[in-house]
Amino acid sequence: MTRNTGTMPNLNPFLRWGASASLIALIVLCLLWELALAPLRPGGSLLVLKAVPLLLPLRGVLKGRLYTLQWAAMLILLYFMEGVVRAWSDPAPASALMAVLEIILSLIFYLCAIFYLRPAKLAARQRAGGQPPKEAS
Numbered sequence: 228m229t230r231n232t233g234t235m236p237n238l239n240p241f242l243r244w245g246a247s248a249s250l251i252a253l254i255v256l257c258l259l260w261e262l263a264l265a266p267l268r269p270g271g272s273l274l275v276l277k278a279v280p281l282l283l284p285l286r287g288v289l290k291g292r293l294y295t296l297q298w299a300a301m302l303i304l305l306y307f308m309e310g311v312v313r314a315w316s317d318p319a320p321a322s323a324l325m326a327v328l329e330i331i332l333s334l335i336f337y338l339c340a341i342f343y344l345r346p347a348k349l350a351a352r353q354r355a356g357g358q359p360p361k362e363a364s
Contacts, residue, residue, distance in 0.1 A: 236346035243291045245339035250288055250299070253306060253332040254281045256325065265321035277309070288340075293347050300340040307333040 257278035262271040280302060287295025310329035317323045 236350040238291065238343060238346060240291075242339045242343035243288075246296065246299075246336050246343060247289050249332045249335040249339065250281060250285060250303075253303075253329065253336065254278050254285070256328055256332060257281065257306075260322070260325040260329075265319055265325050277306075281306075291343075293344060296340045296344055300337055300344075303333045303336050303340075307337070 258275060261267070261275035261277070266272050267274060284295050284299035284302065288299055306329055310326045310333060312326075314323050314326035314330060317326060
């Protein structure tokens with residue numbers, strides 16, 4: 228008796244590595260930003276704790292787990308929003324620069340994760356018997 232489990236889609240390892248590298252860089256940026264480079268208060272601030280949620284998906288992202296990449300892509304949007312707000316409103320030039328770096332790293336992670344997941348989502352839709360949505364013309 229054979230089971231039809233379907234074939235695993237061809238996932239791009241460069242996108243997984245890009246997501247992993249940008250997540251690690253974002254963790255390092257958050258720590259350096261709030262501890263040394265441009266903290267809100269001299270000596271650091273409790274905003275350094277914003278790096279903790281980024282540690283939660285790290286293991287799954289490094290292993291390329293699809294579910295982890297899905298929810299981490301949603302989580303990373305919070306860091307994108309924080310970067311936009313602080314780049315726009317922070318009067319300190321060093322902090323505004325860190326915010327721009329946060330925007331860039333969060334966008335890199337988001338795009339790498341979304342494009343890494345896309346083949347798996349399309350394959351799952353085909354296995355479920357659904358057809359991909361047709362583009363309106």
